[in-house]
Amino acid sequence: MNDKNSLNAEERTLAEMLTATAAQVEVRASFQKELEKKLMNTHKPKTGFGLFSFGKTVSILGSALGLAALALIFIWAIRAIAPKPQPAMENLPAPECPVTTPNGSIPPGETMADEGYLGNGKIWTSLWPEGKIIMYSYNRNADGSLSMKWLWWRGVSGPLSIEGRRLDAEAEPLRSFISSGYGDTDFQVSELIFPTTGCWEVTGHVGDASLTFVTEVVFEEATPTPAPTITAESTLIPPTATFEILPTASSTLFRDDFEGPLNDNWQWTHENSEQWKLTDNGWLEIMVSYGIINNSNMDNLLLRQAPTGNFELETRLKFSPTEASQMAGLLIYENNSNYAEFVHGVCLTSSCIGDEFHFDQMTRGSFIEENFATTAFNTDTVYLRLRFEGDTFTAYASENGTEWKLIGTHPKKIQPLFIGLFAGGSFDRSALIPAQFDYFAVNALP
Amino acid sequence: MTTTMTTHPHSPPADEVDLARQARTDAEAFGELYRRHVTRVYRYHMAHTGNVKDAEDLTSQTFMAALEGIGSFRGSGSFAAWILGIAARKKAMFFRRIKPEVQIEAADQIPSPNLLTDQLANQRLRLDSITRALKQISPERADAIALCFFSELTYAEVGVVLNKSESAAKMLVTRGLQDLRKRTSLAFEVEP
Numbered sequence: 001m002n003d004k005n006s007l008n009a010e011e012r013t014l015a016e017m018l019t020a021t022a023a024q025v026e027v028r029a030s031f032q033k034e035l036e037k038k039l040m041n042t043h044k045p046k047t048g049f050g051l052f053s054f055g056k057t058v059s060i061l062g063s064a065l066g067l068a069a070l071a072l073i074f075i076w077a078i079r080a081i082a083p084k085p086q087p088a089m090e091n092l093p094a095p096e097c098p099v100t101t102p103n104g105s106i107p108p109g110e111t112m113a114d115e116g117y118l119g120n121g122k123i124w125t126s127l128w129p130e131g132k133i134i135m136y137s138y139n140r141n142a143d144g145s146l147s148m149k150w151l152w153w154r155g156v157s158g159p160l161s162i163e164g165r166r167l168d169a170e171a172e173p174l175r176s177f178i179s180s181g182y183g184d185t186d187f188q189v190s191e192l193i194f195p196t197t198g199c200w201e202v203t204g205h206v207g208d209a210s211l212t213f214v215t216e217v218v219f220e221e222a223t224p225t226p227a228p229t230i231t232a233e234s235t236l237i238p239p240t241a242t243f244e245i246l247p248t249a250s251s252t253l254f255r256d257d258f259e260g261p262l263n264d265n266w267q268w269t270h271e272n273s274e275q276w277k278l279t280d281n282g283w284l285e286i287m288v289s290y291g292i293i294n295n296s297n298m299d300n301l302l303l304r305q306a307p308t309g310n311f312e313l314e315t316r317l318k319f320s321p322t323e324a325s326q327m328a329g330l331l332i333y334e335n336n337s338n339y340a341e342f343v344h345g346v347c348l349t350s351s352c353i354g355d356e357f358h359f360d361q362m363t364r365g366s367f368i369e370e371n372f373a374t375t376a377f378n379t380d381t382v383y384l385r386l387r388f389e390g391d392t393f394t395a396y397a398s399e400n401g402t403e404w405k406l407i408g409t410h411p412k413k414i415q416p417l418f419i420g421l422f423a424g425g426s427f428d429r430s431a432l433i434p435a436q437f438d439y440f441a442v443n444a445l446p
Numbered sequence: 447m448t449t450t451m452t453t454h455p456h457s458p459p460a461d462e463v464d465l466a467r468q469a470r471t472d473a474e475a476f477g478e479l480y481r482r483h484v485t486r487v488y489r490y491h492m493a494h495t496g497n498v499k500d501a502e503d504l505t506s507q508t509f510m511a512a513l514e515g516i517g518s519f520r521g522s523g524s525f526a527a528w529i530l531g532i533a534a535r536k537k538a539m540f541f542r543r544i545k546p547e548v549q550i551e552a553a554d555q556i557p558s559p560n561l562l563t564d565q566l567a568n569q570r571l572r573l574d575s576i577t578r579a580l581k582q583i584s585p586e587r588a589d590a591i592a593l594c595f596f597s598e599l600t601y602a603e604v605g606v607v608l609n610k611s612e613s614a615a616k617m618l619v620t621r622g623l624q625d626l627r628k629r630t631s632l633a634f635e636v637e638p
Contacts, residue, residue, distance in 0.1 A: 011623040014632065018595035021572050025596070027488045031502050036480055038506075039513055043473035297464065324474045 097199030099131025100213035107153030122209035124153040164202040254442040269301040283436040286423040303420035310445035316438035321346040328423035328435030338414040342395040359395040372408030463521035486597040493592040496577030527606040579630035587622030
């Protein structure tokens with residue numbers, strides 16, 4: 001602790017004045033918010049929850065579209081590595097589209113290079129590589145239009161307005177959404193809504209200033225997946241011929257419906273008895289806690305010994321995560337540094353989808369590269385399955401318990417000593433929400 | 447006025463080492479660290495630059511550099527000292543490379559929405575005086591003053607940033623205050 005014994009009265013008063021003056025210096029809220037977004041979206045995670053590998057272009061692109069409007073550098077990198085567009089039924093040819101090329105003018109306040117910058121000293125934006133905006137299914141709106149987050153910088157003061165028209169065919173004019181809260185100058189996020197694909201001229205206006213560019217909009221039916229073992233957008237079919245939609249009783253090794261006291265042989269790790277309960281209608285409820293498994297600070301891991309041989313875990317989960325990193329689901333566990341988790345959760349980093357299923361394997365304290373994320377279903381109650389077969393872990397999710405969506409497959413890199421349920425991961429100690437499990441079943445597999 | 451030099455109980459929160467470890471791979475964790483420390487970084491830069499634009503730019507540079515280098519934070523010292531070390535280097539580069547002297551008269555208004563206009567004016571003038579005065583004493587002592595009073599680091603943390611012992615850091619602060627009193631007009635600011 002600092003002291004003031006060596007100071008005379010005058011110096012002490014001076015020290016107090018310095019402290020008081022400093023205390024009145026506040027960070028502009030808009031600046032703080034913008035910088036935080038920039039940092040969040042510039043962050044280049046390695047792997048893991050919210051940290052999915054670069055190879056998961058699906059996840060990255062999805063999150064960039066939904067969450068990372070400010071992730072200029074990151075988005076550019078992803079655009080750059082995305083596969084070239086393949087011919088698609090919906091793509092209207094626009095061979096003559098005179099796309100605008102970037103001029104390298106760096107927007108005010110930006111310190112990092114971006115090959116896509118286009119500016120005229122008053123307004124700046126960032127263009128897609130080769131002047132081509134690649135849309136995917138998650139860009140499509142209910143009316144068939146296609147939306148894309150779009151970044152602008154204003155060197156002059158005033159609100160941004162956007163107009164646009166299709167050059168190569170008749171079409172409704174471009175629509176846009178201008179996000180509020182960005183002040184009168186500098187950075188501004190918007191959403192461009194293209195009624196169709198094709199060749200489009202877009203103009204941004206701020207006061208008397210304007211910036212126009214031409215871009216091509218194309219649609220890709222398939223989602224790019226560079227190298228993951230399983231594509232993230234899998235079809236709703238049972239993944240293998242041996243998959244049992246409703247395992248027979250003989251194949252059930254264990255089942256707890258949480259209708260009464262917890263079944264024998266469960267054991268809590270880091271139990272916080274105030275944050276879990278069995279509900280009157282037969283659900284196990286665990287409050288999503290602060291902390292993560294790898295840091296040994298997550299409460300209420302409910303574990304039991306894993307069976308020998310191949311097996312399948314299944315649960316029905318009711319959970320509506322809202323805050324960053326909240327997650328709940330199934331766990332195959334060796335220790336706090338080695339486990340596989342398959343959860344429904346929220347991830348708000350630039351490399352995530354947002355509300356998603358993710359399937360990660362942690363080995364030696366690090367997530368391996370091939371982790372998976374898929375957009376969660378539009379329902380709060382889902383079925384999760386996690387299979388251990390030979391030398392692989394495979395995860396599936398289902399809305400109805402009948403049709404299963406393949407999430408991904410990991411090569412087994414941990415010892416499946418324990419199995420169970422957990423809910424946690426929140427970065428906000430005060431944002432406690434319940435995750436409810438209807439049952440936990442362990443089925444034998446061939 | 448109740449604030450004194452004794453109000454610096456800023457031992458690092460126990461979870462900051464964990465947070466920093468998570469922040470290597472998780473932007474949310476980095477965001478939490480950012481929210482905890484952005485004010486002290488910003489105030490440090492305000493003390494030295496005296497204007498919002500440069501302080502914001504340096505704050506941005508500081509955290510962008512921290513993001514790139516988060517893996518180098520080992521937890522041997524506090525995160526506050528680590529991030530202020532980056533801030534100090536950014537500040538040094540700023541004054542060495544870009545501007546030999548900040549034009550105080552051109553300083554932007556310091557936004558403090560809770561203050562009345564006359565209070566804002568007084569606050570601005572006072573900060574201008576401090577920034578000007580800090581340029582009139584040795585850079586090391588000025589840095590120690592800014593780190594101690596604007597970034598609210600302990601003497602030990604100031605020492606980490608300036609690569610000094612705790613006692614040497616304390617001496618820098620003390621001597622800095624004496625310099626400010628004797629060699630600058632800042633003392634007039636606090637006369638009754």
